[in-house]
Amino acid sequence: xxxxxxxxxxxxxxxxxxxxxxxxxxxxxxxxxxxxxxxxxxxxxxxxxxxxxxxxxxxxxxxxxxxxxxxxxxxxxxxxxxxxxxxxxxxxxxxxxxxxxxxxxxxxxxxxxxxxxxxxxxxxxxxxxxxxxxxxxxxxxxxxxxxxxxxxxxxxxxxxxxxxxxxxxxxxxxxxxxxxxxxxxxxxxxxxxxxxxxxxxxxxxxxxxxxxxxx
Amino acid sequence: xxxxxxxxxxxxxxxxxxxxxxxxxxxxxxxxxxxxxxxxxxxxxxxxxxxxxxxxxxxxxxxxxxxxxxxxxxxxxxxxxxxxxxxxxxxxxxxxxxxxxxxxxxxxxxxxxxxxxxxxxxxxxxxxxxxxxxxxxxxxxxxxxxxxxxxxxxxxxxxxxxxxxxxxxxxxxxxxxxxxxxxxxxxxxxxxxxxxxxxxxxxxxxxxxxxxxxxxxxxxxxxxxxxxxxxxxxxxxxxxxxx
Numbered sequence: 084x085x086x087x088x089x090x091x092x093x094x095x096x097x098x099x100x101x102x103x104x105x106x107x108x109x110x111x112x113x114x115x116x117x118x119x120x121x122x123x124x125x126x127x128x129x130x131x132x133x134x135x136x137x138x139x140x141x142x143x144x145x146x147x148x149x150x151x152x153x154x155x156x157x158x159x160x161x162x163x164x165x166x167x168x169x170x171x172x173x174x175x176x177x178x179x180x181x182x183x184x185x186x187x188x189x190x191x192x193x194x195x196x197x198x199x200x201x202x203x204x205x206x207x208x209x210x211x212x213x214x215x216x217x218x219x220x221x222x223x224x225x226x227x228x229x230x231x232x233x234x235x236x237x238x239x240x241x242x243x244x245x246x247x248x249x250x251x252x253x254x255x256x257x258x259x260x261x262x263x264x265x266x267x268x269x270x271x272x273x274x275x276x277x278x279x280x281x282x283x284x285x286x287x288x289x290x291x292x293x294x295x296x297x298x
Numbered sequence: 299x300x301x302x303x304x305x306x307x308x309x310x311x312x313x314x315x316x317x318x319x320x321x322x323x324x325x326x327x328x329x330x331x332x333x334x335x336x337x338x339x340x341x342x343x344x345x346x347x348x349x350x351x352x353x354x355x356x357x358x359x360x361x362x363x364x365x366x367x368x369x370x371x372x373x374x375x376x377x378x379x380x381x382x383x384x385x386x387x388x389x390x391x392x393x394x395x396x397x398x399x400x401x402x403x404x405x406x407x408x409x410x411x412x413x414x415x416x417x418x419x420x421x422x423x424x425x426x427x428x429x430x431x432x433x434x435x436x437x438x439x440x441x442x443x444x445x446x447x448x449x450x451x452x453x454x455x456x457x458x459x460x461x462x463x464x465x466x467x468x469x470x471x472x473x474x475x476x477x478x479x480x481x482x483x484x485x486x487x488x489x490x491x492x493x494x495x496x497x498x499x500x501x502x503x504x505x506x507x508x509x510x511x512x513x514x515x516x517x518x519x520x521x522x523x524x525x526x527x528x529x530x531x532x533x534x535x536x537x538x539x540x541x
Contacts, residue, residue, distance in 0.1 A: 242440035245433040295456040
């Protein structure tokens with residue numbers, strides 16, 4: 084619990100790190116209607132594609148400095164020496180990032196979806212999808228950030244982006260499945276299955292990668 | 299025991315001498331097999347009753363697709379070997395395979411696109427198999443750029459190995475994509491468990507072309523790995539004797 088509180092306070096202090104991605108998401112969703120002729124049906128066609136891409140980009144931005152500051156000031160080395168499990172601390176950090184960035188973005192996704200589609204059930208169906216996908220994306224980009232720790236976050240994002248593409252495909256199919264009234268829950272279960280593997284695997288792999296950087 | 303075995307037979311010096319010994323045999327036999335299979339497939343097999351002559355691109359497309367995935371799997375095995383047993387040769391092989399894997403994946407994508415025009419009426423479709431193969435191509439490029447971004451070879455090897463292992467998740471997705479999703483791409487014609495759905499007249503040259511292409515690509519990997527060894531072991535005394 085102490086670690087959770089500590090990570091929360093650290094992130095809270097870095098306003099740009101948590102507010103920036105949320106504002107970028109907000110701006111993309113606000114700017115999107117301006118690029119389409121103002122007709123409701125045209126907005127609805129592209130809305131969900133833009134939504135998933137906006138979540139992806141926001142999560143990419145959110146993980147930009149997830150480890151780099153601690154790497155530069157030497158606290159990562161100290162954390163590894165500490166008795167607490169390093170993997171556990173990485174998991175906690177990702178959870179805090181998700182709570183402060185992923186969850187607000189998921190709520191915003193619901194609001195934007197409701198405003199665009201005017202369909203409450205469809206908008207409610209977006210919430211679990213955005214909650215799960217934001218967590219998956221955060222984990223993947225945290226992995227990328229760890230891989231390219233002192234080489235800039237862009238490289239990390241580029242090398243882990245291909246792993247996020249299957250998730251985007253599933254997200255697109257989930258909405259179609261919901262609209263057609265078929266298999267929506269199966270897609271949710273598929274995403275949860277991926278998430279359950281990622282939650283366990285990513286912190287372990289990230290800890291090995293960071294140790295490799297520090298050797 | 300496994301560690302001792304691997305270290306004994308995977309020293310760069312032993313590998314280099316063994317490669318030089320077997321290389322000509324692999325290269326010339328593969329070249330002959332591939333040329334014979336190509337001539338057989340292109341000129342002596344009947345036309346397909348639906349696709350006409352356009353199907354003959356399988357003698358390039360299928361071997362390239364098969365190898366694009368196989369090379370990634372080889373990299374994944376080499377990555378595990380490197381991370382678990384710290385075998386240097388495995389690290390050299392990873393970065394030797396990556397550009398060749400990217401090349402075979404590119405050939406698979408391009409030949410698939412060319413085949414797509416007469417059969418599907420389009421160059422490209424965001425189909426599960428094609429998209430996952432494109433992801434594989436981007437993964438190869440990502441691996442190469444990650445490795446090149448570090449001047450410290452050891453660190454680059456370790457990080458690249460981790461990325462290879464993570465990216466291996468894409469291989470079963472590519473393999474099963476035609477079964478899991480309803481796709482334009484046909485399902486596999488040759489499997490280990492079922493009877494081939496392709497006629498034997500087309501099957502034999504196809505198997506020949508896969509074996510020939512495999513041999514030729516193996517030769518490319520061997521040459522590339524030799525180059526890696528020469529760069530990475532250049533300070534060692536045995537390299538001076540070798541050169």
